[in-house]
Amino acid sequence: MGLHKTAPPLSGRMGALWCLSGIAQSAVLEFGCMGHMAYGRTFLHRMGSFGGKLYSTHIGETDIAMGDTGRLSGAVEWLSETQDIKTIFLLPSSVPEVIGTDLKAIAQELSPQFPDTRLIPLTAGGFDMSGHKGVELTLLELCRTFPKEMPKTEQPSFHIIGSCADMFRFHADAAEAARLVSGALGMKHLSTMTSGTSISQLETLGAAHLNIVLRREGEAAAKYLKERFGTPYLTARPYGIQGTLDWLEHAAALCGRQADKAFIIQEKEHALEQIAPMQSVLSRFLRVHKEENRLILAGHADAVPGIAEYGKECFGFTQADCYCDCPEMADGDMAYLDDDAKERIKNDPKGFLMGSGELLRMANRDQSLQIATPDHVWRHAYEPPLVGFRGAVNLAAVWTNEMMRLH
Numbered sequence: 001m002g003l004h005k006t007a008p009p010l011s012g013r014m015g016a017l018w019c020l021s022g023i024a025q026s027a028v029l030e031f032g033c034m035g036h037m038a039y040g041r042t043f044l045h046r047m048g049s050f051g052g053k054l055y056s057t058h059i060g061e062t063d064i065a066m067g068d069t070g071r072l073s074g075a076v077e078w079l080s081e082t083q084d085i086k087t088i089f090l091l092p093s094s095v096p097e098v099i100g101t102d103l104k105a106i107a108q109e110l111s112p113q114f115p116d117t118r119l120i121p122l123t124a125g126g127f128d129m130s131g132h133k134g135v136e137l138t139l140l141e142l143c144r145t146f147p148k149e150m151p152k153t154e155q156p157s158f159h160i161i162g163s164c165a166d167m168f169r170f171h172a173d174a175a176e177a178a179r180l181v182s183g184a185l186g187m188k189h190l191s192t193m194t195s196g197t198s199i200s201q202l203e204t205l206g207a208a209h210l211n212i213v214l215r216r217e218g219e220a221a222a223k224y225l226k227e228r229f230g231t232p233y234l235t236a237r238p239y240g241i242q243g244t245l246d247w248l249e250h251a252a253a254l255c256g257r258q259a260d261k262a263f264i265i266q267e268k269e270h271a272l273e274q275i276a277p278m279q280s281v282l283s284r285f286l287r288v289h290k291e292e293n294r295l296i297l298a299g300h301a302d303a304v305p306g307i308a309e310y311g312k313e314c315f316g317f318t319q320a321d322c323y324c325d326c327p328e329m330a331d332g333d334m335a336y337l338d339d340d341a342k343e344r345i346k347n348d349p350k351g352f353l354m355g356s357g358e359l360l361r362m363a364n365r366d367q368s369l370q371i372a373t374p375d376h377v378w379r380h381a382y383e384p385p386l387v388g389f390r391g392a393v394n395l396a397a398v399w400t401n402e403m404m405r406l407h
Contacts (some may be wrong), residue, residue: 001403005339006339007363007374011129011130011134012133012137013134014131014134015130015132015138016091016134017044018044018049018135018165018166019134019138019139019142020091020122021049021053021054021165022049022052022165022194022196023051024051024052024198024199025085025087026052026085026087026199027052027053027083027085027087027088027089028052028053028054029055029072029075030054030055030056030091030295031059031072031091031092032058033058033093040074049165053083053085055075057071058071058314069101073106076088076114076117076119077113080116080117085117086117087117087199088117088118089120089122090107090122092122092123101172103121103122104121111263112342114130118145120145122137130326131326132217132326132329133217133328135217136218136221139162139217139221140220140309142193142258142385143205143221143224146199147205147228147229150206150207151207152207152209153188153209155188156210156255157187157189157190157194157207158181158189158190158210158212159190159208160174160193161214161218161221162213162215163192163193163194166354166373167215168299168372168386169379169385171238171382172381172382172383172384172386173214173385173386173387174196175381176385176388177387180238180244180248180267180388181210181212181248181251185257185260186257187209187257187259187341188205189205190204191206193221206228206229208254209231210251210254211226211232212233213301214237215235215237216235216329219235234247235252235344237303239307239309239310239387241268241310241392242313243309243310245305247357268389271393272388275392276401278400279315282316282396282400283316285407286318289406289407291350292351294310294317294321294350294351294352295317295319295320295321295351296321297320297323297354298325298337298341298345298371299323299354299371300326301325301329301334303386307354307371307386308320310392311395314392315396322334322335323335323336323337323341325337337359342362345363346363352369352399354370355369355371357374357377358376359401366402368401368402369398369402
């Protein structure tokens with residue numbers, strides 16, 4: 001693992017933990033030192049992720065030297081018999097991964113002792129896997145493990161896939177997506193995987209008529225559910241007015257539903273009514289102050305392009321410099337946000353910068369421009385979204401307020 005001036009790229013273990021921390025009726029048991037999970041619990045709660053219970057076995061020098069996994073067995077027994085937790089995810093820390101502790105074999109060995117408890121080993125604990133890959137593999141594993149064979153719900157329904165604690169304002173964005181699909185298509189929201197779900201809700205994954213995938217890491221899980229249950233899925237994040245209209249149109253076509261035009265028109269007009277005065281002022285500012293007429297966006301690869309398109313389409317931004325936080329997702333239109341890129345951005349005073357809390361602090365910019373993690377403050381589930389019609393209004397206000405700070 002290399003040295004980094006700023007927050008290092010997150011590991012597969014953290015990706016798994018982001019997914020699992022929001023699942024009620026379950027526990028995550030880490031085979032590792034106490035400090036790992038104590039820090040992780042505080043960090044996840046600060047980001048607004050609740051639901052699953054988080055535990056650590058502690059691990060000592062003797063355990064490492066002798067390959068002793070007795071602490072793990074004892075912790076499983078305690079959780080199963082005294083805490084009445086019947087689904088336990090086993091998560092390694094870096095040291096057991098390096099020395100080759102086989103969690104799958106341990107889970108198979110322990111399962112006959114606890115027949116009423118599901119032990120699910122996850123192996124995304126090493127340095128060789130990115131956080132985004134950890135999210136992808138964990139979402140896929142959940143879809144392979146929990147869904148039961150059951151008929152589709154009587155009322156058309158949907159799940160949201162890919163809302164995890166590493167995405168900025170994940171609760172708010174998922175809530176806005178669910179509100180729009182329910183209102184426009186008359187569908188019942190079954191669960192949000194994984195920031196608003198439980199083990200019993202995961203068992204109903206096959207009963208939905210549509211899956212809404214909010215990030216590309218959830219696409220493998222959605223493909224699996226389509227192959228097994230025939231459920232269509234839409235992979236996209238709706239940004240801006242036109243982007244949200246297109247997103248709803250695609251969702252309706254996939255599940256064969258007739259969209260409620262009255263609902264959509266009302267939502268669109270209400271959003272435009274609020275955006276119009278800000279649009280007029282900000283567009284004029286960008287025409288006059290050409291040196292400020294650019295967006296610098298750094299965040300998840302599925303979030304950045306949509307925000308850039310909305311800024312260009314509705315407010316007249318003529319340039320958008322886009323950076324993603326995962327090297328595997330970088331392409332010709334989007335560079336990877338490494339330490340060198342952060343330094344260049346920090347020393348560039350012109351334009352509207354939106355990124356993580358860390359990047360904004362480095363560049364001495366206002367924290368209201370945040371669109372990504374790492375974060376430095378406590379978050380909650382009721383903040384305004386960035387997606388959908390309400391997200392379009394929120395982004396308009398953020399940019400307009402930044403214009404006022406600039407001049």
